[in-house]
Every structure is written in structure tokens, then in C-alpha cells.
């Protein structure tokens with residue numbers, strides 16, 4: 016099977032790839048030069064033909080062979096006999112002055128060889144040829160009389176014959192109509208939105224006919240301008256699609272990397288069972304391919320333009336952490352294998368095959384039990400095997416999903432540190448096309464493990480204290496800092512412990528978002544946390560409104576439209592950066608504020624996926640009163656570091672396993688139902704500081720990104736302070752709205768009366784003071800205390 020794939024793959028490659036010498040840089044270079052010179056030569060020949068064609072004509076009437084062999088024959092054309100001959104052939108005997116379009120084709124071709132892609136080649140060739148044919152007929156038909164005494168056929172012989180034939184067939188009027196029709200057909204197919212262009216021309220024309228508009232000429236101009244730009248943008252879109260196709264081809268060819276195929280082959284190799292089992296050691300390349308950091312190409316409208324000189328942090332800021340790395344010795348592997356086999360035999364379990372895959376901190380022994388052995392029997396021997404190996408953190412996976420083997424994970428005696436440097440520079444991370452790429456560490460087979468945060472779409476991180484949670488969060492933030500531009504990503508950092516995330520306060524103006532008027536970029540105070548989370552809910556609502564207005568289904572579509580300049584900033588549209596909310600000690604928040612934080616978090620978690628707000632919440636207390644059902648339901652992606660008990664593991668992952676981890680960054684990741692064991696990349700505080708310092712030194716935005724203002728509807732800001740004598744002008748109308756709809760939400764009033772959030776908030780406070788709505792209840796709408804309009808009117812007359 017694997018072989019088949021491989022041959023198919025190579026076949027596909029050979030079918031699609033050009034001969035090797037053609038892709039050679041030197042061949043391309045020389046070919047490019049040759050074609051450019053040839054283009055100039057032909058250009059000169061054509062131009063010269065206009066001046067010298069008459070004089071040369073008689074000399075060109077001899078046979079071609081004679082012309083080139085007889086050196087006595089001299090011509091006036093600046094490019095000699097060849098140029099004169101080609102010009103005469105292409106212009107006079109061919110397409111007339113329309114032949115100049117061939118020069119355009121040659122220029123496009125030369126540029127393509129030099130690597131400059133201005134248009135799709137196929138489209139250019141087809142359009143140019145069609146235009147050339149049409150134009151030559153048009154020129155012949157239009158100027159047939161005026162050039163009858165000249166040596167030059169403006170439409171060439173081709174145009175002359177076709178137009179003569181058409182005139183004889185359908186007459187002058189018919190030919191004229193046909194020429195106009197064919198021109199419109201050409202335009203319609205060459206430019207996709209030309210129909211709407213024409214429609215707009217006609218509609219604007221009819222409008223102006225009816226309306227005696229004074230600035231007639233101005234509006235017309237505008238119209239044309241916008242249409243031209245829409246034609247451009249459409250062309251660009253098409254180009255992009257074609258570009259995407261190219262990309263897809265490359266990606267497809269990378270779907271089955273060779274290493275993987277070889278690996279599969281090994282697994283499928285039939286292996287004879289024997290008394291003395293031979294240990295097969297899976298050789299997984301320790302050093303994954305690394306690449307120098309490459310940046311994504313810029314798009315039409317460049318959201319990064321404000322900080323166009325921004326430099327991404329260089330990889331040298333991170334450390335390699337090589338010092339303590341050592342590999343697992345053959346003796347260690349053999350001895351572990353013997354102990355596993357011995358323990359299993361002790362319980363009368365025979366195995367037919369055993370294979371070891373060495374990971375950075377653990378080694379996976381895969382065994383194939385003899386027929387008839389019950390898998391649950393092996394699963395129950397976890398403790399016995401751990402005892403015989405005298406190792407902590409043995410985990411048995413029975414069976415390994417999709418492999419048909421049983422896995423026994425045994426910690427290595429000397430674990431290796433997986434450095435962030437290695438992970439960031441890995442090809443997999445550098446070439447990842449994820450919208451929010453996160454590099455977490457290495458899997459058991461030494462592969463870099465990356466995630467797309469937008470797909471999660473929220474992440475729950477839990478683990479006992481000291482097991483690597485903070486390092487894990489730093490790894491996530493660092494990998495995002497290495498891949499994203501400040502205009503594309505903002506963090507909201509919430510850290511009740513006050514110390515863990517403070518390291519990032521220096522990049523406030525580049526990468527952080529906070530409430531307006533806040534001093535501290537990292538949110539530590541519980542009241543501010545509540546305000547920030549509610550403010551994020553407002554931001555979420557306003558983003559949804561923008562998406563609705565733009566007819567976009569998600570932030571990606573919206574931003575693409577914005578980048579293509581299809582959305583007008585004057586209508587409130589703006590480039591939407593992704594917002595990643597990181598809460599370091601979630602348990603603290605739930606303990607102190609309970610529902611007040613749980614509700615907005617759940618709301619964001621449920622709805623924010625499409626509009627680019629993603630949450631990562633971390634906790635060291637994985638108990639059910641912290642990770643509640645609501646939270647669990649909304650955080651399908653979870654990471655568990657080592658926890659104390661199986662119950663904790665179940666709370667986080669819905670299955671045991673996290674209690675058997677070895678700590679120091681050893682983690683289990685649950686995305687779907689499957690668990691993946693990954694060694695988290697290690698990034699030390701000085702490394703993070705170096706990265707943030709590098710960013711901080713660069714030009715920044717004037718402030719952090721401001722989240723929408725949230726009116727502190729906190730209970731302390733009580734209704735008692737409100738003076739009802741200074742009621743808002745909309746107070747009574749708002750009261751009627753609230754009572755008739757029986758909904759006391761600030762945003763409802765804001766929308767209904769098209770007023771700002773602050774004013775709507777003040778009105779709601781006044782309504783509360785007047786006893787029309789109840790007190791603030793988190794992000795839920797307030798209770799309406801007046802049931803009918805009659806009671807309301809009575810109350811209003813007394814206020």
C-alpha cells in the first residue's frame with residue numbers, strides 16, 4: 016500500500032514537474048536574457064518597418080532563401096534583412112499594427128522567466144491573440160480606403176481578407192455590427208464584471224437623464240473610477256484563485272512525505288514471532304528539518320502598513336538548551352524490553368512482536384500480543400509493569416488507535432529538553448499555514464506538534480502546580496509572537512497571580528488590548544477582569560454586526576474583503592485583528608467572582624469562534640467546581656499537564672492518563688476523542704524577556720488596542736447615586752421599550768435608539784433607580800420589574 020502510494024506520488028511528480036535543466040537557475044537566467052533581447056530586436060524591427068517598409072518592399076519580394084544568402088541585398092530596416100522580413104511577414108502579411116500585441120506577449124513572457132508575475136499566462140495569450148485578430152479586422156474595415164495607396168496594410172492581409180469577405184457576405188452595416196458585437200463579447204468574457212459595468216453605465220445614464228444634476232460630470236467620473244477599480248479587483252481575485260491552485264498542487268505533493276511512507280512500510284513488515292523476541296528500534300530522525308524563518312507574502316491592502324518596519328523576532332533570541340540532552344542507550348532499551356516481556360510472561364501473556372520508538376522524554380514500546388490474549392488483562396498490569404521497571408509515569412494505551420498494537424510508554428532515564436528554538440525553526444511550524452499557529456512541543460516520534468488556535472477554538476490548560484503550565488503558556492504566546500504581526504493579533508492577558516504574565520507588559524503597545532483609561536496592561540484586579548470580559552462581549556457583538564453588514568461568515572472572509580478594499584472604512588469597517596484572551600489562574604477568578612466571570616466566558620466561548628476571539632484558560636485546580644459543566648462544554652480542546660489524581664485527569668480530559676505523566680512539560684492533548692502525548696517545548700523566562708525586549712524596542716502603536724468601553728454596571732455603582740431629576744431625554748421612551756419588550760438590556764436600548772453604549776448604560780442605571788428594571792446580573796439582561804404599560808405610565812407620572 017505504502018509502496019503504491021510512493022510510486023503514485025513519484026509518478027505524479029514526474030508528470031507535473033518540468034525537465035530538470037529548465038528549472039535550473041542558470042538556464043532560466045540565460046533564457047530570460049535571450050528572450051528580452053529578442054523582444055527588443057522585434058520591437059525595433061516593427062518600429063523601423065513604418066519608416067523603411069516602403070523602401071524595402073521590393074527587396075523583400077525575392078525568395079526567402081535568396082534573401083538570406085545573398086549578402087549584396089541590403090535593406091533599410093534597422094534590424095537588417097531578418098527584421099525586415101519578419102516585420103513584413105507579421106505586419107503586412109499578418110495582422111497589421113495589431114501585431115504589436117505580440118510584443119506585449121513577449122514582454123509578459125520575459126517577465127515571467129525573470130520571476131515577475133503580472134498576469135496569468137494562459138489568459139494573457141488567449142486575450143492577446145483574440146484582440147490581435149479582432150483589431151486587425153477592425154483596422155482593415157475602417158481604413159481600407161485611406162491606406163490603399165500606402166505600402167502598409169494597417170490591418171494586415173489577414174484583416175483585409177476577412178473584412179472583404181464579411182462585407183461581401185453581410186454588407187458594410189452587417190460587418191460593422193459584427194465588429195461591435197465581437198468587441199463586446201470579447202470584453203464580456205475577458206473582464207468578468209463587465210456586465211455590471213455596462214449595467215451601471217446605463218443605469219447611471221438613465222438616472223442622470225431624469226435628474227437635472229448639477230455635478231453631472233463629477234458623478235460620472237466617480238462611477239467610472241469605482242468600476243475600473245472593481246474590474247481590477249476582480250482580476251486580482253481571479254489571479255489569486257489561480258495562485259491558490261498552484262499552492263494546492265505543491266501542498267498535495269507534500270501530503271505523503273517520504274519519511275512517513277518508509278515508516279509505514281516498517282510497521283507493515285511481516286515479522287516472525289519467536290521465543291527470543293528481537294527488539295526493533297524505530298529510528299525516528301531526531302533532528303527535524305529546520306528552515307530559516309520566512310515571512311508570508313504581503314496582500315493587497317496591507318494591514319501591517321502602520322508598522323511596516325516591524326521586524327519579527329529572530330530565532331537567535333532563543334536558546335538551544337542542548338546541555339542536558341542525552342539519548343537513550345541501547346542497554347536501557349534492551350533492559351526495559353526484557354522487563355516488560357518478563358512481567359507479561361509472569362501473567363502468562365505472550366507477545367509476538369515488540370518495537371520501541373524513542374521520544375524526547377519517553378519511549379513507546381509497542382507490543383503485539385499473541386492471539387487470544389485479552390487486551391484488558393494487559394491494561395490492568397500497568398502498576399506491575401511500573402513496579403518491575405521501577406519507573407513512574409508508565410502509561411498503557413490498549414490498543415493504540417488505528418495501529419492494532421498495544422503501547423507502553425516508559426519515561427527515559429535522562430529526559431531531553433525540547434527547546435523552543437528547535438520547535439520554532441522547524442519546517443513544520445515555519446511552513447504552517449494556520450491562521451493562529453501555535454507550536455507546542457514534540458510528539459513521541461519527535462515530530463513538531465503544532466495547532467491552529469482558530470480551529471480549537473478555545474483551549475483549557477490544567478495541571479498541578481509546578482508541572483509546566485506557565486512554561487506551556489509562554490510557549491503558546493512565544494510561538495504566536497514569532498509568527499504574527501502586531502496588526503494581526505492582540506492579547507488580552509488576565510493574571511490574578513500578578514506575576515506570571517507581567518513579563519509581557521512591555522509589549523503593550525504592540526500586542527496587547529485593554530480597557531480604555533486602564534493603567535495596567537495586564538489585568539489582575541477581579542473587577543477589571545469582569546469589566547474586560549464584558550467589554551469583550553461588546554466587541555464580539557460589534558464584530559458580528561460588522562460581519563453581518565459585510566455579508567461575511569467569519570473573520571477570515573471579512574478581513575479578505577477588507578484587504579481587497581471591498582469594505583469602506585467610512586461605514587465603520589476596520590481590519591479585525593485576532594484577539595487571544597489568556598487567563599492564567601482561572602480557579603482564582605471563579606472562586607472570587609463565580610457567575611460574573613463564568614457567564615461572559617461561556618458567552619465568548621460559545622459565540623466568538625467566527626469573529627476571531629479565542630480563549631486560553633489555565634488552572635492548577637482541576638476540580639469540578641472550577642471546571643464546571645458550562646466551561647467543559649465550551650472548551651473542547653484541552654491540555655493536561657501532570658495532575659495528582661485520576662479524578663483530576665477525568666475532570667480535565669474525561670479519561671485517566673494525566674495522573675501518569677512525568678511532569679516537567681509532559682502533557683496530554685485532547686482535541687477530538689484522541690489523546691496525544693506531547694513533550695512541551697521549554698522556553699525560559701530570560702528567553703521570553705529577550706523576545707519581548709526585541710519587540711518593545713521597535714516602533715509601536717501609540718497605545719495598546721482599546722477594547723470597547725464597558726459601563727461598570729457593578730452593584731457598588733448603586734442606583735442610589737443617580738439623580739432622577741437629571742434624567743436622560745430618552746428615559747421615558749427607553750422605559751416604554753423595556754416594559755413593552757420585557758427585556759432590560761443595555762445593548763437593546765443602544766440599538767433601538769442608535770446611541771452609544773455609555774449613554775444606554777446611564778439610561779439603564781436611571782431605569783434601575785426608578786425601579787423599572789432590577790439590578791445588574793452579570794452579562795444577562797436585567798429583570799424588568801414593571802409588568803404592563805399602565806403601571807409604567809403611573810410610575811412615570813410620579814417620577
Ligand SMILES: Nc1ncnc2c1ncn2[C@@H]1O[C@H](COP(=O)(O)OP(=O)(O)OP(=O)(O)O)[C@@H](O)[C@H]1O
Nearest residue numbers: 479480481482483484485486635679680695696697
Ligand atoms: N517543557 C519543559 N521542559 C523542561 N522543563 C520544564 C518544562 N516545563 C516546565 N519545566 C520545569 O518545571 C518547572 C515548573 O514549571 P512551571 O513554572 O511552568 O510550572 P507551573 O505548572 O506553571 O507551576 P505553577 O502553577 O506553580 O505556576 C520549570 O521551572 C522548569 O524547570
